[in-house]
Each structure stands twice: as C-alpha cells, then as structure tokens.
Amino acid sequence: MKTVKQITLAARPKGMPDMSIFRFDDVALPEVKTGELQLKGRYYSVDPYMRGRMNDVKSYSPPFKLEHALEGGAVAEVVESKDPAFAPGDLVLGPYLPWATEMVVPAATVKKIDTNLAPASYFLGVLGxxxxxxYIGLLDIGKPKAGETLVVSGAAGAVGLVVGQLGKHLGLRVVGIAGSEDKIKMLKEEYGFDEALNYKTGDLSAQIAKACPDGVDIYFDNVGGDVTDAVVPHLNFFARIPLCGQIAIYNNEEPSVGPRIQPTLLTRSVLMQGFIIRNYPTRYAEGIQYLAPLVKAGKIKFTETFVEGFEKIPEAFLALFTGQNTGKMIVKV
Incomplete structure (x- = not known):
C-alpha cells in the first residue's frame, strides 16, 4: 500500500497559532473503490476561516478533528479513476480536500475545471x-447604486481586491483600507481604487472622513476590530454592511470589547448582515458566469501570492495573520 504525506492537527491553538500545532505524518493511501478517485494535490488554498475551525466550538463549519488531516480548497490532478466521468490527467476542484500529497475521495465531492477559461489556481480565487x-456579499447585501461610496477593509486581500474592482465596475467610489504603503500604492495604481488608506499610520477615522466626504454607503467588512470601529461613525443613513470576515480578532483569547456600534446602526437605519458563501450553493454558477467575462476582459485583475512546496502549507497559513500575502495565498506543488 502506498504511503503519502499528510499534515495533521496535533493540538488546538490558543491565541495566535504557530508551527507546534501541525505535524507531518506518513499515512497509507487506501485502495480506490468504485465511484472514487485517487488525486494528487497541485494547488492548496489557505484561508483565514480555517483558524476558526481549529477551535473546538460550534460554528458554521464543524471543527477540525485532532489527530486528523486538516482540509481546505484544493486543485488536484486525477491519478486513478473508478468513475466514468473522470479520467487520469483531469484537473478537479474540491472545496474540502485533505492536506495530503495524494488522497482518495468520492468523485461526487469534486468537479472538473476548465483551464481554457482561466489558470487552474484561479478556481481557488477569483473564479472560486x-x-x-x-459577488454575493456586494450585490446581495451591499445592493450597490452608481455614485455611492464603498469602503473595503482588508482591501489588498483576496476578497477585498475583487470587491473593490466590482465596485468600480458598478460605478461606485471605492476606498480601500490596507496595512502597508506598498499595498496602498498597488490598490490605487494597479486596481483602480479611488483612494486607499493605511490603517497603521495616523488617525484612521480622520483618514476616512477626508477620503469619504459624502459618508459611507457600503462597508464591506473583512477585518473587524479597530478598523471597523473607525468606519462606523462615517456610515450614512440606510448604509449596508456585508459582514464577511473578522481576521483582526480571530486569534484573541478573550472576547473582543470595543465601541458599541448598535446605536449608530439603529439611529441611521443601517443594515449589517453576516454571510457565509457555502449558504449560496445554487448561486455558484451564476457568480462564475458573471465574473469570468470580466476576468477575461481584464476588467477584474487578480493577484496571487504563491508559496512553493507541500511542506510550506502551515507557514503559508500562518503568514495570513501577519499580512504577508497580497491577494490570494496559494501553495503550489
């Protein structure tokens, strides 16, 4: 029986995770049965939401199991198929494939990808x-109207870059918030943001007031914490907040305590709605059909930060929390 490498969750983190929670194991690859595929990983996605799954708490996704392989989105190549819909050499996308060099999975858990449409890694990012x-957060919850002002936190991250460019495509004034001068320059010069603010320099609330003289109509929140505290006072009446992520507080060991934002939401009739993309499976095809032509036409550009080597997956994951990625963080094997 063939042996492959697997990354196991060896311990649950307290606060900021480190390399001690990961362990590399040699595991036996099971025989491929009818309706199954043997896959070899090619591209592995690391994402902030995975931090929440490392805690043994009830959430929208079940927690990772101790002493089991971690898992996430991945593009893999079919090595052996016992399903007539797949052949060796096909590239497939799986939303929850184990962090292993090779794996055997039910064919129903993956789908083929068309690399004539876009590079394989894009199906973990802008077309994934x-x-x-x-797409869902901005259009369904943000309900954009041409001429409005959109503020995006975590603007240089994978989701933020797409949100900002979609906003420009829809006729919005777009202001991004990021954490370095290089990212600020990139957002304005390469991605067409009208303005970009460095939350690490100066008074962020004052920066927002200057950049958004007519207030904020849509705040796409990828970050939470102090950044969101700075944005809320500038919300307009009937503003909308798609609540996508809270990476600023994922590693807090105690509950985060900040300004009470409910009075502002109440008195200005603001809508704030959290959402999880897995709740919209019937909309995936629609979203890809909307985005793919924009990507092909260069109206939505996408940045990827590649890390080479299966053994680098844990390091790439940890780097998300110190802002070492621009756009989508992907491990290439």
Missing part, C-alpha cells in the same frame, strides 16, 4: 470561493 464571496 473568493470571487463568489465578493
């Missing part, structure tokens, strides 16, 4: 959950 998250 990242792009769909931006």
């Amino acid at each position: 959950m990242t792009g769909l998250t931006a």
Whole structure:
C-alpha cells in the first residue's frame, strides 16, 4: 500500500497559532473503490476561516478533528479513476480536500475545471470561493447604486481586491483600507481604487472622513476590530454592511470589547448582515458566469501570492495573520 504525506492537527491553538500545532505524518493511501478517485494535490488554498475551525466550538463549519488531516480548497490532478466521468490527467476542484500529497475521495465531492477559461489556481480565487464571496456579499447585501461610496477593509486581500474592482465596475467610489504603503500604492495604481488608506499610520477615522466626504454607503467588512470601529461613525443613513470576515480578532483569547456600534446602526437605519458563501450553493454558477467575462476582459485583475512546496502549507497559513500575502495565498506543488 502506498504511503503519502499528510499534515495533521496535533493540538488546538490558543491565541495566535504557530508551527507546534501541525505535524507531518506518513499515512497509507487506501485502495480506490468504485465511484472514487485517487488525486494528487497541485494547488492548496489557505484561508483565514480555517483558524476558526481549529477551535473546538460550534460554528458554521464543524471543527477540525485532532489527530486528523486538516482540509481546505484544493486543485488536484486525477491519478486513478473508478468513475466514468473522470479520467487520469483531469484537473478537479474540491472545496474540502485533505492536506495530503495524494488522497482518495468520492468523485461526487469534486468537479472538473476548465483551464481554457482561466489558470487552474484561479478556481481557488477569483473564479472560486473568493470571487463568489465578493459577488454575493456586494450585490446581495451591499445592493450597490452608481455614485455611492464603498469602503473595503482588508482591501489588498483576496476578497477585498475583487470587491473593490466590482465596485468600480458598478460605478461606485471605492476606498480601500490596507496595512502597508506598498499595498496602498498597488490598490490605487494597479486596481483602480479611488483612494486607499493605511490603517497603521495616523488617525484612521480622520483618514476616512477626508477620503469619504459624502459618508459611507457600503462597508464591506473583512477585518473587524479597530478598523471597523473607525468606519462606523462615517456610515450614512440606510448604509449596508456585508459582514464577511473578522481576521483582526480571530486569534484573541478573550472576547473582543470595543465601541458599541448598535446605536449608530439603529439611529441611521443601517443594515449589517453576516454571510457565509457555502449558504449560496445554487448561486455558484451564476457568480462564475458573471465574473469570468470580466476576468477575461481584464476588467477584474487578480493577484496571487504563491508559496512553493507541500511542506510550506502551515507557514503559508500562518503568514495570513501577519499580512504577508497580497491577494490570494496559494501553495503550489
């Protein structure tokens, strides 16, 4: 029986995770049965939401199991198929494939991807959950109207980049918030944001007031914490907040305590709605059909940060929490 490498969750993190929670194991690859595929991983996605699954708490996704392989979105190549719909050499996308060099999975859990439409890695990003998250959150919850002002936190991240460009496509004034001068320059010069603000320099609330003289109509929140506290006072009446992520507080060991935002939401009739993209499976095809032509036409550009080597997956994941990625963080094997 063939042996492959697997990344196991060896311990649950307290606060900021480190390499001690991961373990590399040699595991036996099971025989491929009818209706199954043997896959070899090619591209692995690392995402902030995975941090929440490392805690043994009830959430929208079940927690990772201790002493089991971690899992996430991945593009893999079919090595052996016992399903007539797949052949060796096909590239497939799986939303929850184990962090292993090779794996055997039911064919029903993956789908073929068309690399004539876009590079394989894009199906983990702008044409995958990242792009769909931006599309659903901005259009369904943000309900954009041309001429409005959109503020995006985590703007240089995978979702933020797509949200900002979609906003420009829809006629919005777009202001991004990021954490370095290089990212600020990139957002304005390469991605067409009208303005970009560095939350690490100066008074962010004052920066927002200057950049958004007519207030904020849509706040796409990828970050939470102090950044969101700075945005809320500038919300207009009937503003909308698609609540996508809270990466600023994922590693807090105690509950985060900040300004009470409910009075502002109440008195200005603001809508704030959290959403999880897995709740919209019937909309995936629609979202890809909307995004793919924009990507092909260059109206939505996408940045990827590649890390080479299966053994680098844990390091790439940890780098998300110190802002070392621009756009989508992907491990290439």
